[in-house]
Amino acid sequence: MTLPWRTIAWPLLIATLLAACGTTPQSHHYLLTAAEAPLPSGDSPTLGIGPISLSAYLNRNALVRRSGSNQLELSTTERWGEPLEDGITRVLGLNLAGLLQTKSVVRYPWHPARAPQYGIKVHVLEMDATADSATLVVEWLVYRPADASAIDRQLSRQSSPLPGPDADSNTLASLYSDMLLALSEDIAATIRARDAQSPADSTE
Structure with a gap:
């Protein structure tokens, strides 16, 4: 018995379309990395990293680019390998441990x-790229957790050409x-200057 060609063709066409719908582009994942440094050997100063916060448009796992002054492009395949807030916390902690040679x-x-x-508090205002450059804008605060007093507060903007x-x-x-890393170096310099002014603080 010979089946009509339409009887055979429709199931094949539907199966082909379903297979195409189930195929998604491969995702790629990226990590922020700390600078290589000798393992810290000291126990002072003691540092607390955080809280770290992000502007709402960065609070996602997709890498963000700008295609215009007010337009964003969110990649569907280029993603951070961990929450961006966690990655920044990890990198700042490792960088500062190496720069200040402290395990604490x-x-x-x-x-x-x-x-x-x-304590080191950071709010990331911008972290994105255009066709020409990548930009990082952060507000950061070095403070004393014991009494919440501010030691230094700065707004930092960095840009690197692509x-x-x-x-x-x-x-x-x-x-x-x-x-x-450049941000970490600025924060470390602030802490060193504070310790030089008040040596007693470094032994609390």
Whole structure:
């Protein structure tokens, strides 16, 4: 018995369409990285990283680019390998541990009875890229958790040129990591200056 060609063709067509719908582009995941440094050997100063917060448009796992002054492009396949807030916390902690040679680094929130000497609060205002450059804008605060007093508050803006309009996301992640290192160096300099002014603070 020979079946009409339409009887055979329709199921094949439907199966082909369903298979096409089930195929999604492969996702790629990226990490921010800390600078290489010798393992810290000291126990002072004690540092607390956080809280770290993000502007709402960055609070997602997709890498963000700007295609115009007020237009964003959110990649469907280029993603952070961890929540961006966690990645920034991790990198700042590792960078500062190396720069200040201290093993005493904790993440916010910490136990109130074991508050660190210095807390580092960061709000990321911008972290995105155009066809020409990558930009990081943050407001940061170094404070004393013991009494919540501010030591230094700054608004920092960094921008790094991209090698071309088709720069890949791995290049972006590397540039953001470099800018976080520069931010870490500024924060470390503030803490060193404070310790130099008040040596007693470093032994609390």
